[in-house]
Amino acid sequence: xxxxxxxxxxxxxxxxxxxxxxxxxxxxxxxxxxxxxxxxxxxxxxxxxxxxxxxxxxxxxxxxxxxxxxxxxxxxxxxxxxxxxxxxxxxxxxxxxxxxxxxxxxxxxxxxxxxxxxxxxxxxxxxxxxxxxxxxxxxxxxxxxxxxxxxxxxxxxxxxxxxxxxxxxxxxxxxx
Amino acid sequence: xxxxxxxxxxxxxxxxxxxxxxxxxxxxxxxxxxxxxxxxxxxxxxxxxxxxxxxxxxxxxxxxxxxxxxxxxxxxxxxxxxxxxxxxxxxxxxxxxxxxxxxxxxxxxxxxxxxxxxxxxxxxxxxxxxxxxxxxxxxxxxxxxxxxxxxxxxxxxxxxxxxxxxxxxxxxxxxxxxxxxxxxxxxxxxxxxxxxxxxxxxxxxxxxxxxxxxxxxxxxxxxxxxxxxxxxxxx
Numbered sequence: 442x443x444x445x446x447x448x449x450x451x452x453x454x455x456x457x458x459x460x461x462x463x464x465x466x467x468x469x470x471x472x473x474x475x476x477x478x479x480x481x482x483x484x485x486x487x488x489x490x491x492x493x494x495x496x497x498x499x500x501x502x503x504x505x506x507x508x509x510x511x512x513x514x515x516x517x518x519x520x521x522x523x524x525x526x527x528x529x530x531x532x533x534x535x536x537x538x539x540x541x542x543x544x545x546x547x548x549x550x551x552x553x554x555x556x557x558x559x560x561x562x563x564x565x566x567x568x569x570x571x572x573x574x575x576x577x578x579x580x581x582x583x584x585x586x587x588x589x590x591x592x593x594x595x596x597x598x599x600x601x602x603x604x605x606x607x608x609x610x611x612x613x614x615x616x617x
Numbered sequence: 618x619x620x621x622x623x624x625x626x627x628x629x630x631x632x633x634x635x636x637x638x639x640x641x642x643x644x645x646x647x648x649x650x651x652x653x654x655x656x657x658x659x660x661x662x663x664x665x666x667x668x669x670x671x672x673x674x675x676x677x678x679x680x681x682x683x684x685x686x687x688x689x690x691x692x693x694x695x696x697x698x699x700x701x702x703x704x705x706x707x708x709x710x711x712x713x714x715x716x717x718x719x720x721x722x723x724x725x726x727x728x729x730x731x732x733x734x735x736x737x738x739x740x741x742x743x744x745x746x747x748x749x750x751x752x753x754x755x756x757x758x759x760x761x762x763x764x765x766x767x768x769x770x771x772x773x774x775x776x777x778x779x780x781x782x783x784x785x786x787x788x789x790x791x792x793x794x795x796x797x798x799x800x801x802x803x804x805x806x807x808x809x810x811x812x813x814x815x816x817x818x819x820x821x822x823x824x825x826x827x828x829x830x831x832x833x834x835x836x837x838x839x840x841x842x843x844x845x846x847x848x849x850x851x852x
């Protein structure tokens with residue numbers, strides 16, 4: 442069991458105090474875009490970052506199309522999904538982190554927006570950090586994404602909603 | 618019954634005090650909702666204990682920058698989601714909520730959850746609003762916003778504390794064609810229909826009609842000016 446010093450006032454401090462490696466800190470306290478290199482290494486090793494489960498079929502096709510790319514296909518796909526959805530919803534890319542080091546994809550009117558183009562999304566450290574801010578947290582996913590029940594509940598409790606990007610510019614509420 | 622049951626309770630006090638949250642969870646355990654694990658990420662791995670609750674609520678300490686904690690509890694077939702926040706200004710997204718999801722429910726589970734509406738649990742723990750229905754029905758009615766932005770909906774079982782009853786008007790609430798409505802210590806419990814296991818064909822129409830009669834603006838984010846604000850700062 443990891444001993445946590447009570448003097449820490451943030452989860453980043455806890456990550457440092459518990460002696461995690463650079464990649465470990467990234468997985469524990471930040472999100473993919475915060476630490477692409479470390480997260481990329483983890484993804485290439487077959488690990489997932491902060492509860493994301495990549496889509497292996499897409500990865501295989503993308504790797505075939507660009508075998509020399511050093512960036513994991515899941516990152517490219519996620520960034521494309523995020524960029525398109527941000528534009529469609531009229532949101533701007535955010536670059537400021539919350540306590541714990543995670544960077545929400547967008548922050549609009551005090552509400553956090555996160556975009557996930559993954560197979561399965563759970564209550565990860567990234568979302569834990571978002572919910573701790575007390576702000577409303579919203580999630581946008583693809584039609585095949587399964588959002589865990591605990592995460593669905595946490596989003597509803599925050600006052601947020603889960604939107605499914607059914608097609609470019611077409612969004613619907615997540616039905617579980 | 619195959620659909621998961623969902624109980625949601627909104628408190629008029631902050632649950633960031635470990636002793637207070639522990640008292641709520643202990644009472645829930647006494648009613649049959651025992652937790653074995655508690656954590657703030659999935660999967661919940663930490664063994665449920667007073668020390669775990671205290672750690673999750675105090676390390677790092679709640680502050681203006683980090684005002685909320687969101688522990689997830691796991692029992693045999695139940696999941697308990699918690700949102701514990703220190704008081705903030707209205708509309709800040711904070712709220713103090715405990716909800717229970719019961720998977721593969723049996724008749725006994727329905728009775729366990731319904732019993733919260735018939736005893737004094739809500740009054741003792743300052744639960745200002747509560748509802749019980751199936752998870753799919755709760756999700757169907759979900760509208761963005763916290764308990765301080767709008768009423769969540771009309772469900773099989775509904776608890777309205779005195780603050781809500783006074784704002785809406787007891788005569789208005791009791792004039793609706795509930796299956797049953799009873800006065801309890803600190804508020805009203807209202808049944809939309811008799812048995813959660815036997816959903817009437819016209820449930821959606823009934824919900825729609827009740828929302829119209831109570832005032833549709835109350836169920837829309839920021840639509841009700843006099844919506845009681847729960848556990849918010851008065852500074």
